[in-house]
Structures are given as structure tokens and as C-alpha cells.
Amino acid sequence: MAVTPITELNERARDVFRLVVESYLGTGLPVGSRTISRMASLSLSPASIRNVMQDLEELGLLAAPHTSAGRMPTETGLRLFVDGMMQAAEPSPEERRAIEAGLTESGPIEEALSAATAALSGLSACAGVVMVPKREPVLRQFGFVSLNDRQALAVLVGHDGSVENRILDLPEGVTPSLLAEAANFMSARFAGLTLNQAGEALRQELENERTALQGLARELVERGVAIWSQDADERPVLIVRGQSHLLDDGTAADLERVRQLLEQLEGKREIFGLLQGALAGNATKIFIGSENKLFSLSGSSVIAAPYRGGDGRVVGVVGVIGPTRLNYARVIPMVDFTAQTLSRLMR
Structure with missing residues (x-):
């Protein structure tokens, strides 16, 4: 389905849509009109908000998992939010220090990559992944x-x-x-x-x-x-860290999806093929749910950014894999910063 341009939504629809998405990303639960009316200074009644949410559902941006439940964003809606509405938050000094802590210029590069990926995994509550650059030691x-x-x-x-x-x-x-x-x-x-x-x-x-x-x-x-x-x-070309972060308290009602995701993370060759798609670009790539066939069954998102070697060429990719209910505004800049840090290490 083609993503509705953000310019086609009026201000009321944009406000309601943004609040639904932000609430869902924070709680993982469908959002009802009464919840939105209490959260927002929209001066709209729950009935008016329900009408707007219905319009957004017809546009394919929201969905109701059950007849009596509230709404949650579809993958199309999440894509619209990430591309057109999200306000990114730069990593805090504490988060930057945590990512940089395990990086040293001495020792095998794989140890530094593993440390950075483990830190990124812990901060994002996702599985962290990094492609190891093919090295030709002299x-x-x-x-x-x-x-x-x-x-x-x-x-x-x-x-x-x-x-x-x-x-x-x-x-x-x-x-x-x-x-x-x-x-x-x-x-x-x-x-x-x-x-x-x-x-x-x-x-x-x-x-x-x-x-x-x-x-x-x-x-x-x-x-x-x-x-x-x-x-x-035969050196490993992919390091995966922090799969246990996917089993948090919020996954109890979603164990089948998590089980499928953990199985998919075992297929490192397939994940390597996916991340190779990010090697060709200069910017962070985001795959939401079925946008990527590998993780379509588990409904997972992938955020990946390339990092560079001493000659400026892209030599690898670092990123996270987790549920579509990610704090994209926080995690995307965090992945960006990790890639920049690895690029400095490789120089």
C-alpha cells in the first residue's frame, strides 16, 4: 500500500495520529479515543476523536485489533510517522559514554565491535547486530x-x-x-x-x-x-548480541512473535544478506515489519547504519533488530552514533 503523504492530513488528523502512535510506541497497547481526549489539548470530544481515528483507519494508517479495542498504527502508519512526523532525540552523554566504553585501538577489532553492539543492544532493548569487515592483515x-x-x-x-x-x-x-x-x-x-x-x-x-x-x-x-x-x-561475518532483551515484561502476550524473531536471529547468513542492503547507502536504513521479507512473520523492525574504514569506504553495518513498537526517535540516532563511533575507531 502506498503511504499517504503527510500533507494530505489536516492538522486535526495529524495531531490525533501522532498521539495514537506515540502512545502505542510507549505502551504497546491499542489506544482509545477517551485516552487521546485526556492526553491532548485538542478541544475535541471522544466522539470527534473516534471519527478522526475512523478516517485514519480507512486511509490504512491505523487498525483495530479487536472490534471493541482502540486503534494502533499499521506498518504503513509507522512508516509515515518515522519519515514525516518523528522528532529525533540525540543520545545523551551517558548513552554516548556507554557505547564508547568498550572501544579501544588495541586488541582484535571483533572485540571492539562486539562491545559496541552489546552496549547498543542494552540501551535500545533490542538485539544488536554488526557486520565484521573483511580484513586483510599485513x-x-x-x-x-x-x-x-x-x-x-x-x-x-x-x-x-x-x-x-x-x-x-x-x-x-x-x-x-x-x-x-x-x-x-x-x-x-x-x-x-x-x-x-x-x-x-x-x-x-x-x-x-x-x-x-x-x-x-x-x-x-x-x-x-x-x-x-x-x-x-571462516571468520564470523556477523555478531549478534542481546537477544535476551527481546524477552522483557511486555512480551508475555506476544510470545509467538518473539519466538519467531529469535528463530530468525539464528539465521545469520540471512541477516547478513539483509544488512548488505545497507552497505550501499550513506545513511541509516529502516525496515518496518513486512517491508523486509526476512522478519515479516515476526513483525520486526531493523535499523541499520553503515560505518567506514580509514579510506572512507563503507566496510560494515551496525544496527538493531526488535519489535515494530520501537522508540524510533531515540533508537535511530543511537544507531547513527554507534556507526560514527565505529568509523572513528577504524581510521
């Missing part, structure tokens, strides 16, 4: 530390000072001197390269038989490059 040094006859710790040191370890299965007969030979070869040949570049350089050397490595030392290098390349390909 290599500085490799090492192997023997654990036993069949396993060693493969150590990778990046130019940014990051250190990561992986357990590597060893071929039979590997000695400490062979481990040192393989590590020295990798550090000498691959320093300054990314993992992909290192893998390609090794492949060409082996194809052209230019490598001085033979036997077990050669196999160690092949295994070492392979375990890091495989690890990079």
Missing part, C-alpha cells in the same frame, strides 16, 4: 611452538602488533629444527604481504620449483599458510 612474522610430537602452535604476528595462535597438526617426523626452518622461511618470504598474497606467492614458488624448501619443511609451510587462509575465510 603479515610481519610467523612462528611455530612445539606442543607435542604431533601438534604445534602456529603463531602469526601482524604489522599492527596483533598476535593470533592456532593449533596445527604436524606430519610425522617433524623436529624443532624443521619448525624453526619453516618459520624463518615464512617470515622472510611473506613479511609485508597479506594472507592471500602469501598464499599466491607460495603457490607460484612451488609451481616453478623455485623454493629451497624440501620434504617436511615444505609441507609445514604449506600447512601453515593453509590454516591461516582457511581461518580468515
Whole structure:
């Protein structure tokens, strides 16, 4: 259904509509005409307000869940409110500090992304999500530390000072001197390269038989490059935090919707596909209910904003997923601020 332009509503209709939406977003309950008449200085009787609400229902902006109940905004009505009537509220200093608290320039970037997403989730009472940027770490040094006859710790040191370890299965007969030979070869040949570049350089050397490595030392290098390349390909591309916030006191009468939403949050590949739609834009994107097929059954909303790397290009997306009954005026600026904070961290 096409959204009715806000300019087509007269002042009385806009006032009533705004009060219905704000009340619903605050309580999650349908709003009756008597409630509106007590809240507003409209100088309208409950009967007049009922007539306006009926008109808004015919326009597809409000709906009555039951015959005797009050009205609540439809997804179309929420879209009209968010796009044309909402007054955004900037995050408070306390909220800004909470989002920035877990962000440091040291340590794995995934830890910082996870901390910011957890803070955003707690402040918004939604599930927080963030796309992890695909990184190509520049290599500085490799090492192997023997654990036993069949396993060693493969150590990778990046130019940014990051250190990561992986357990590597060893071929039979590997000695400490062979481990040192393989590590020295990798550090000498691959320093300054990314993992992909290192893998390609090794492949060409082996194809052209230019490598001085033979036997077990050669196999160690092949295994070492392979375990890091495989690890990079399998790094998580999506972090989800705070699903428990969706189970608050207001969900008791809406458990089926929440159950469906929690199931959908398990499908990280599908959520990743949804968030990719926000990668192409420069601004926050808002999907309300069935505007997005993935969350149409649970009637959930998604607010997502892109964040940028040091070169100014968009490298990821951060956002929240929650019920359509969100405090959009508060949560949208909060998501914006989190994206801006992550962009500063990535520089």
C-alpha cells in the first residue's frame, strides 16, 4: 500500500495520529479515543476523536485489533510517522559514554565491535547486530611452538602488533629444527604481504620449483599458510548480541512473535544478506515489519547504519533488530552514533 503523504492530513488528523502512535510506541497497547481526549489539548470530544481515528483507519494508517479495542498504527502508519512526523532525540552523554566504553585501538577489532553492539543492544532493548569487515592483515612474522610430537602452535604476528595462535597438526617426523626452518622461511618470504598474497606467492614458488624448501619443511609451510587462509575465510561475518532483551515484561502476550524473531536471529547468513542492503547507502536504513521479507512473520523492525574504514569506504553495518513498537526517535540516532563511533575507531 502506498503511504499517504503527510500533507494530505489536516492538522486535526495529524495531531490525533501522532498521539495514537506515540502512545502505542510507549505502551504497546491499542489506544482509545477517551485516552487521546485526556492526553491532548485538542478541544475535541471522544466522539470527534473516534471519527478522526475512523478516517485514519480507512486511509490504512491505523487498525483495530479487536472490534471493541482502540486503534494502533499499521506498518504503513509507522512508516509515515518515522519519515514525516518523528522528532529525533540525540543520545545523551551517558548513552554516548556507554557505547564508547568498550572501544579501544588495541586488541582484535571483533572485540571492539562486539562491545559496541552489546552496549547498543542494552540501551535500545533490542538485539544488536554488526557486520565484521573483511580484513586483510599485513603479515610481519610467523612462528611455530612445539606442543607435542604431533601438534604445534602456529603463531602469526601482524604489522599492527596483533598476535593470533592456532593449533596445527604436524606430519610425522617433524623436529624443532624443521619448525624453526619453516618459520624463518615464512617470515622472510611473506613479511609485508597479506594472507592471500602469501598464499599466491607460495603457490607460484612451488609451481616453478623455485623454493629451497624440501620434504617436511615444505609441507609445514604449506600447512601453515593453509590454516591461516582457511581461518580468515571462516571468520564470523556477523555478531549478534542481546537477544535476551527481546524477552522483557511486555512480551508475555506476544510470545509467538518473539519466538519467531529469535528463530530468525539464528539465521545469520540471512541477516547478513539483509544488512548488505545497507552497505550501499550513506545513511541509516529502516525496515518496518513486512517491508523486509526476512522478519515479516515476526513483525520486526531493523535499523541499520553503515560505518567506514580509514579510506572512507563503507566496510560494515551496525544496527538493531526488535519489535515494530520501537522508540524510533531515540533508537535511530543511537544507531547513527554507534556507526560514527565505529568509523572513528577504524581510521
